[in-house]
Amino acid sequence: MAAENSKQFWKRSAKLPGSIQPVYGAQHPPLDPRLTKNFIKERSKVNSVPLKNKKASSFHEFARNTSDAWDIGDDEEEDFSSPPLQTLNSKVALATAAQVLENHSKLRVKPERSQSTTSDVPANHKVIKSSSDAQLSRNSSDTCLRNPLHKQQSLPLRPIIPLVARISDQNASGAPPMTVREKTRLEKFRQLLSSHNTDLDELRKWSWPGVPREVRPVTWRLLSGYLPANTERRKLTLQRKREEYFGFIEQYYDSRNEEHHQDTYRQIHIDIPRTNPLIPLFQQPLVQEIFERILFIWAIRHPASGYVQGINDLVTPFFVVFLSEYVEEDVENFDVTNLSQDMLRSIEADSFWCMSKLLDGIQDNYTFAQPGIQKKVKALEELVSRIDEQVHSHFRRYEVEYLQFAFRWMNNLLMRELPLRCTIRLWDTYQSEPEGFSHFHLYVCAAFLIKWRKEILDEEDFQGLLMLLQNLPTIHWGNEEIGLLLAEAYRLKYMFADAPNHYRR
Numbered sequence: 001m002a003a004e005n006s007k008q009f010w011k012r013s014a015k016l017p018g019s020i021q022p023v024y025g026a027q028h029p030p031l032d033p034r035l036t037k038n039f040i041k042e043r044s045k046v047n048s049v050p051l052k053n054k055k056a057s058s059f060h061e062f063a064r065n066t067s068d069a070w071d072i073g074d075d076e077e078e079d080f081s082s083p084p085l086q087t088l089n090s091k092v093a094l095a096t097a098a099q100v101l102e103n104h105s106k107l108r109v110k111p112e113r114s115q116s117t118t119s120d121v122p123a124n125h126k127v128i129k130s131s132s133d134a135q136l137s138r139n140s141s142d143t144c145l146r147n148p149l150h151k152q153q154s155l156p157l158r159p160i161i162p163l164v165a166r167i168s169d170q171n172a173s174g175a176p177p178m179t180v181r182e183k184t185r186l187e188k189f190r191q192l193l194s195s196h197n198t199d200l201d202e203l204r205k206w207s208w209p210g211v212p213r214e215v216r217p218v219t220w221r222l223l224s225g226y227l228p229a230n231t232e233r234r235k236l237t238l239q240r241k242r243e244e245y246f247g248f249i250e251q252y253y254d255s256r257n258e259e260h261h262q263d264t265y266r267q268i269h270i271d272i273p274r275t276n277p278l279i280p281l282f283q284q285p286l287v288q289e290i291f292e293r294i295l296f297i298w299a300i301r302h303p304a305s306g307y308v309q310g311i312n313d314l315v316t317p318f319f320v321v322f323l324s325e326y327v328e329e330d331v332e333n334f335d336v337t338n339l340s341q342d343m344l345r346s347i348e349a350d351s352f353w354c355m356s357k358l359l360d361g362i363q364d365n366y367t368f369a370q371p372g373i374q375k376k377v378k379a380l381e382e383l384v385s386r387i388d389e390q391v392h393s394h395f396r397r398y399e400v401e402y403l404q405f406a407f408r409w410m411n412n413l414l415m416r417e418l419p420l421r422c423t424i425r426l427w428d429t430y431q432s433e434p435e436g437f438s439h440f441h442l443y444v445c446a447a448f449l450i451k452w453r454k455e456i457l458d459e460e461d462f463q464g465l466l467m468l469l470q471n472l473p474t475i476h477w478g479n480e481e482i483g484l485l486l487a488e489a490y491r492l493k494y495m496f497a498d499a500p501n502h503y504r505r
Contacts, residue, residue, distance in 0.1 A: 182212065189215045198222060198229045204432040210479060211428045217325040220318070221350065223431035224357040242349035249293055252300045261300070264307050268295045271312045276420060279332050281323075282316065286336050290344070291315055294352045298359070305366040310411040314358060317415075317424050318351040361438050365410065373410040376442055377403050380410075383446045383496060391453050398462045405469035409445050413437065417448070418474050418482075425482045440493060447488035 178186075189212055192203050203222060211219045221227040226241070227234050256265040272291050276282045282291075294315055299307035320331055326343050327334050336344065364372030381402040385392040395402070408416055415423050426444070430436030449456075452472060459465045474481075 186212045186214060189219065193218055193222075194231070196231055198231070200229055207432040208429050209483070210425055213324060216321050216424075216428070217350075220321055220354060220427075220431060224354045226350070226353050226357055238346075238350075241353055242346060245297070245349040245352050246345065248297045248301070252297055253293060255300070256296055261296075264299050265292075265296055267309070268292055268299070268307055268312070271309055275312050276316055279420070281320075281332050281334060281336075284336055286344075287319075290319070290348045290351075294348065294355065297352065298356060302359070302363070305363055305368075308366040308370070308411075310408075311359070311366065313412050313415045315351055315355050316420065317427055318354045319347065320420065321424060322347045322350045358437055361435065370411070372438075373407060374403075376410045376445075377406045379442055380406050380445055380449075383442065383492070384449060386496070387446065387492065388450050388453060391450065391456055394457055395465070398460070398465055400462060400465050400469075404466060406445060406449075408470075409448070410441070413441060414445065414448065417472055419477060422474070422477050422482050425479055426486070429486050439497075440489065443489040443493040443497070444485065446492055447485050450488075451485065 185206065188206060189203075192198055192206065193215060200222065203219065207219060207223060218227070222229065228237055255261050269292060272288045272295075273283070275291065281287060291312065295307055295312055298311070299305075323334070323336070324331055326339060326347075339347075359366070362372060364370075365376075366372075381392075384402075413423075414426070418426065430440060433440040452468070455468055456465065459468055
């Protein structure tokens with residue numbers, strides 16, 4: 001009988017010291033104090049036998065081994081004068097309360113101490129690379145100070161990973177910067193690039209799994225068709241194309257203030273600060289002026305489409321890659337005013353021409369009504385319906401249209417869904433694939449969508465699905481995740497690209 005009374009006591013006394021409380025972030029509502037009092041009244045009816053000191057000591061032992069903290073207002077809501085609590089030994093109850101409060105006061109100090117310790121580490125070891133990282137660290141510290149009662153120490157300790165993400169193409173897992181295999185690949189690239197006539201097919205083959213950072217600028221110029229394969233012609237070609245670009249600047253850039261170009265320039269001027277706003281490099285006035293010139297000149301020379309929102313994102317990978325040719329340190333924080341005028345002019349002209357080569361292959365994405373994007377989104381819908389009927393049916397059930405999330409995937413080439421370092425790695429492969437930006441991108445989008453099938457199927461309403469698809473958690477992705485994504489995309493292309501009967505219903 002005593003054992004049964006003890007069990008019922010623990011079930012019904014849900015708000016006594018040491019009892020399990022719902023933690024922050026739990027998927028259920030907080031306890032209602034009125035229900036707690038009802039439980040106490042019900043307990044007084046069921047457990048009419050007074051508890052002995054032995055039971056009280058067992059309660060004391062249980063409370064001592066319980067690390068849960070009280071809510072601040074618990075002692076105000078609880079009526080300690082009620083008959084059910086009189087059955088407990090008052091000295092033991094007070095001792096237990098003091099024990100819990102003492103333990104809790106220690107927990108309040110630990111988060112502050114741990115925060116001060118972790119905040120010192122980045123300063124000594126240069127872990128934080130950008131001002132945004134420091135801001136994240138301060139916000140995290142402030143949160144701990146404002147909410148000392150949350151069980152911060154119960155969460156696994158994890159180093160702060162900057163949300164803006166390093167532009168460096170290292171793996172997110174922190175792999176060594178150069179392995180034996182990577183050194184071998186780098187040597188192979190240097191051999192290919194230094195040969196009298198670079199074998200572009202062989203260069204594409206080696207570039208598909210990723211291009212080493214040291215040779216990426218010249219490799220991208222070759223793969224985009226900007227540079228000739230013959231080494232003797234490259235220097236003269238670069239000189240001529242760079243002079244040609246700055247000839248366009250002298251000829252057209254002053255017309256940005258003319259009435260028929262004002263709308264185009266105004267839209268570019270608005271969009272530039274929105275380009276990667278969390279990366280300090282792109283918030284520098286000099287960099288923004290370079291982007292404005294590149295985009296305005298491109299728009300003037302391509303009147304069929306003109307400037308369309310989203311094209312501004314396509315400049316950034318080229319700019320970062322060509323900047324890295326002159327910068328050994330982290331690019332995201334580099335002050336471009338430290339470069340010479342000739343270096344900046346070379347970076348600007350090369351970014352313009354390579355972006356132009358890219359857009360030549362997907363210009364129907366940006367002409368009136370953007371028919372290229374609409375065709376690609378429709379093709380994505382048909383492809384997903386073939387490779388994962390369950391996901392496709394889930395979208396139909398909750399009336400989610402592919403255009404509502406995949407338009408941005410096609411318009412910005414997944415640049416809004418992935419960290420910039422992942423985009424650069426992705427473009428290594430796109431430039432190695434025939435029609436990589438226009439055709440292979442479709443299969444990458446399909447593989448990217450199916451990657452999140454579990455999360456998609458877990459969402460059971462329209463709003464939840466759109467929120468997920470527009471905010472996919474890729475901020476910690478690195479080369480490994482992109483490699484797996486590209487492998488799956490290649491498998492889908494191999495299965496469906498040359499099999500139209502399988503592609504359509």
